[in-house]
Amino acid sequence: MIGDSSADGRSLLGRVRDRLEGPNTIGDSTTFWGAFAVVVAALAVYPQVVGPYTVIQTSRYFALAFLALSLCFIWGYAGVLSFGQVAFFGVAAYVFGIVGINLGSVTGAMVALVAAVVGGTLAAALLGYFMFYGGVRDTYVTIMTLVVALVLNTFMAQTAGSEWAVGEAQLGGFNGMNVPSLAFGIGQSGLVLERAALYYALLVTLVATYLGLRVLVNGSFGMTMVAVREDEARTATFGYDVPFVKLVVFTIGGALAAVGGVFYASWGNYVDPTVFGIGFAALPVVWVSIGGRESLLGAIGATLVIERMRTELSSGIGPVGSEWALVIVGGLLLTVILFMPAGVVPTLDDLADRARSRRTEQSQSTTATEEPVE
Amino acid sequence: MITPTATPLSISGYSLLALFFQFLDSFGFIVLATVGLAIIFGMMGVINLAHGEFILIGVYGTALAYHAGAPLPLGMVAGVIAATAFGVVVERTIVRHFYDRLLDSMVATWGLALVVSQLLLIVFGSSLDSISTPLGNVSYGPYSSSVYSSVLLPAIAVCVLAGLYALFTRTTFGIKARATIEDPETARAMGIDTDRMYVATFAIGSALAGLTGALYAPALGSITPNRGNTFLVEAFVAVVVGGQSVILGTLAASGVLSVFNATGSFLFGTFVGQMLLLLVAIVALRVLPDGITGYVDDWQQRRRAEE
8 A cells, every 4th residue: 555664654644544545536635634524524513503304304315325335336446337236225224124123122223233234235245246256247237236126126016915024024015114213222222313313323424434435445455446447357367356356346335235225214214115116226326427436425425415406306496396306317317427427526526636737837837937939 | 918717727728828828928028128129239239228218209109199099000100200210319419429338328328218207207197098909809718818919919029020130131231230330440441331320220229119119009008107117127138138149139038038927927927927037037147147149159159169
């Protein structure tokens, strides 16, 4: 890693920054970290200044941001485009509900959290093993992941009968399943994560996950991921085990989606088969394409903005009724992918970079007077 | 559609016949749903995720013309024309930017799919009146099958495949189109207008999607803006199971998938049939990552190398 050998003499903060920064993430300047701190602080006081409805809605956007991070991580950094990240999101949501209902206590909710994340992660590992060691590539991976999500959608949709139950948990088919809230504590007493508490839990987890992913993608594993994205054959020639790298990446992606799924199910105390549906599966692709697939921050930002916009549109703005929300989202996706293929955040970063280098060039050319004029 | 009244597991001549009709029904559906997508994927390498919506435009064109008073065959022509025109516009404005960006093309066409199906919902409401299926049913023993969807449509499906085979192997246009796909640089050097070939190929794919929509407009029951997904999933699965070769791939994949789909549907209901189709597709992809035709190509090459 960059600066590892010279880090001894530097401050702790400098060493931490070395880990967080690198060529694979946007925003390595002191200005960026300043702005980042300001935004996080603003989000921390946000629940104090807005109404409870906005807090609850924002919690939902945060939960969905994990889904965006999951896709951004595997697509943007390893080149594996999955249309089925919602599968692991949904599996985790259902596992959380099933275990939570059957155990039915605060400790039970903690066990359910672990079980759900493990379940979603294992599902991703299994599918990843199946695909990457079977030589399934590129578009075929995309189709296969989507098919898996649709299989789950079809399957869960027909579980309405009372014979479809795991212990005390009725799967409920299209009607969905009620899910307990996330909670931390022992026995029946503890902190139940609802409203503002859920908001803060999500904010802390999201910021920690973002920073953790930055460390990961700027470390040596991140470099290998990018190598796989850029040229699989060459990476394999250098002795890297490409299927294994993809499997690890896909599994981590599944874990991220699973965390989001648990929060999402706990947020609404509810999960139904639409989490596996084609409409929901489209959303992560929309967020990540618009935000910029090679930018973790872009994926989070786009999720928050687009979901906020969808919430606003759901009540209709002026002549634009709620039915136009999908048209606008789809049109936005088309426009961005046509005119800013890298996504909004990387394009802005590129523009800022270019403006900066032009400024330095200008200041250089004004000082260098002996340059011949042609 | 088959309505079993006897216990399905008892094997008799009638139930075998019913199973056969179910197979034809499913085969015709998968071939027609797939063929437009397969042309665009096989010839241009673009996966058109708005394929379901192209079919839907065929359905809507047909239904609107029919409800406006046109006879059904004329309505079907209107559906095909609408889908073809839409395809040409989409190729010129969107798809042509993505010929070398495969994954982006999937994302872009998905965006298009969202917009189109939602616009259909906004403009035409949550459903159009259904069109009654022509030709009626044929009864045999305790079963009955629709002549239209179990006999006529599979027959049309086979004719479409045969026609495409002739088009791409026996005509100058077909040879030019294949040359363009094989090696655009050389094709241009030989005086082929490759741009026009791309538009034409995409238009043929769209026309076939429109034809599928037109043919299924009277067989769908209710016509709703999310009907595209019914076709899309089957088409996807068949294209990836079939592989790059358009006609043979579609034929082989539809044959294999419809055997499983029909048997599952016949014995245990449509839900099991659908699940079986998807599970077979997943297993097939795992075992044959380049599809059936990819595997056959491989095998032929190996045999040639051995000789």
